[in-house]
Amino acid sequence: MQQDMVQVRDLAKSFKRQNGEAFFAVKGVSFNIGKGEIFSLLGPNGAGKTTTISMISGLLTPSRGEATIGGSSIITQPLQAKKLLGVVPQEIALYLSLSARQNLEFFGKMYSLGGAELKKRVDEVLDLIDLTERQHDKVETFSGGMKRRVNIGVGLLHRPQLIYMDEPTVGIDPQNRRRVLDTVLRLRQEMGMTVLYTSHLMEEVQEISDRVAIIDHGEIIALGTVSELIQKIGEEDRLIFNVGMQTVPDALLTKIISDTTGVSKATFERHEATEGAISDSLEIGTGQILVYAKRGRSALPHIIQITNEAGIDVYSVQVREPDLEAVFLSLTGRALRD
């Protein structure tokens, strides 16, 4: 049976507004993270992700509730709990006037590492983040991606059992983003680390996570594996047929629903503006048929045939499988990026 690395029970945090009125940024969240699990907190900016993690990592004192890391309470045994935790903050929390190696050595000493052990760990981490050759250069001379790799390296130095990564791919190019995601997967695979990951980027959360908690307005509104969450809203694909400036009659939409197996809904939309649009890549004024169907790919040839028979040309087709974006949209009524 998998043991829990993190247990969070009714964790809440209130702040006072300038007018003295109290408001809860986190309204009592509960979840467990198993050892070796990659667990993601997904939510828009201001949802309460960082506040939740700040309480778990000891930066903020909870107003209510409790959390343990490896069985140690963050409230009554904070130093023991912190020994098990590595933190990779969203911002580049490094001393820019120090070299990569000096940064690693400094924070290593803050984790009570020293002597030959510290040197060995620093060498290992420099190798892991692929900065051995630039180890003596000041961090201020590094590119954004290199800084972010050092930022991650500092969190790994003391070989924590739990590593918390707060939006570690923000502001970096696709190549470095890929490298970060691969590193996260390697940490679990090769070192058995438990990873607590926060992001507002649905794609990367969906790619790396074993389980996801969707948080909004300080509350967890859904928690489970990606497939479990998708099942909650129904497993329908979205098929998008671009028909340009043509107009689609309602009769064709009715025929698509009635004649195609698995189709639950078909609509025609004229792309008026970006808000509420299915695809931002469409030109304004172009139309699209939107079809919701189980096993959408297998329904695709039949729908195209019916459409052509009705005299409508299909210029392009997109198949959207159900994702966390759709889950969030379904649960909150708005997109993650809103």
Added chain:
Amino acid sequence: MTKILTIAWKELYTTYTDRSLLLIMIVTPLALATIIGSAFSGFFGSGGDLPIRDIDVAIVNLDQGSSGDIFVNVLVPPADASPETLLDNPLYELTNAVELGDADAARAAVDEGTYPAAIIIPADFSEKVSYGQNDPIQPVSVEVYASSASPVSASVIRTLAESIANQIATGNVTVQATIDAMIARAQTDPAFGLRFLSASNNDAFNPDFTPAFDPANNPLTIEQQTVTGESAITFNPLVVFGSAQAVFFMMFTALGGANSLLEERRDGTFQRQIVTPTPRIVLLLGKFLGVFLNCVIQVAFLCLALTVVGSLLEGRINFIWGNNLFLVALVVITVALASSGIGTIVAALVKTPEQGNIIGGVISLAFGVLGGAFFSVDGIPGIREFRVITPNYWGVDAFTKLAQGDQNIGLNLLVMVGIGVVFFALGVIIFNRRLNV
């Protein structure tokens, strides 16, 4: 303890590898102190512009003869003096001399801070310095009663008194020596004796006595009495202005260093330390130990550098800070502690690094002015009373006393340690509370 030292070392390393910071911490105060010190040395040596003016001084002439009048005549302008006369005599611009009749009243006025110094000429002054064949010139002291709270002004007055006394002595000793020699020759050379007797009745006699003055023969001494009863002030502008500049810039270092804690909060490096298994008090102690050591190193280096400058100006090796190295080190440490304490409390009370920079700058500047970094506030009633709230005043005063050989700096040390410990403790408590939200 290891973590405290690790944080402090990081603080020192980042400071001393930052060239622009070193420019502000070391080069600028050294240059300013050297320029000001050199200017003052020029004034006291070979002449120059007057950087100090309108020093209040009381003169009490108890002399029953006429020699004491020389002091009064030199320093106190005649009642009917024309504006041109006042402008032509730089001493009238330098001092605001007032003649008083009672020595005790003059001393009391110095004690109360009305005058930085009083010159008291004894009743037998003329009798002892005047020539007489059977009554040769005798040693006599002119008392300069000075306030230890105004070391610069007191030193200027003492220098003036010495200068006037030297001129009186020059004339009288020369007259005595020359007349003695002539009498001796007249006793063996009757012809010369007759010419001498004739000449001595001539009004043109005196200008003949103009040999060079030998300071070794000076029978006049200036007896320095400070309010605390200590003696012998020797004013070294490099000590006064150098230490004032050093403490002034160190206050910037202390406030800036403490403010860097807010910058670390903004940049996330402090939060990154908080999530390590390290008690917050250790993090704060490490940070402020670094700030304190930065201050100590800065002031110690400036003291050393100013010694080199002083030695170069004088053309000889001269440790300008006095002969008690232990007490000098104690002053360096305590003034750094006091400044670090003030830096800590400011960092704890302000909300942002930007706010800290502005408030810190204002405090540094205000304390620098009160501490005499730019000009002496000895003679500015309403301002000089506030000096005592600044570590600058206590530090500069302690450095000046030590340089003068006065080791009575217990109060200075106590006040500076008190400021440092109280503000540091309060700052840490407040800062820790703010973190513990």
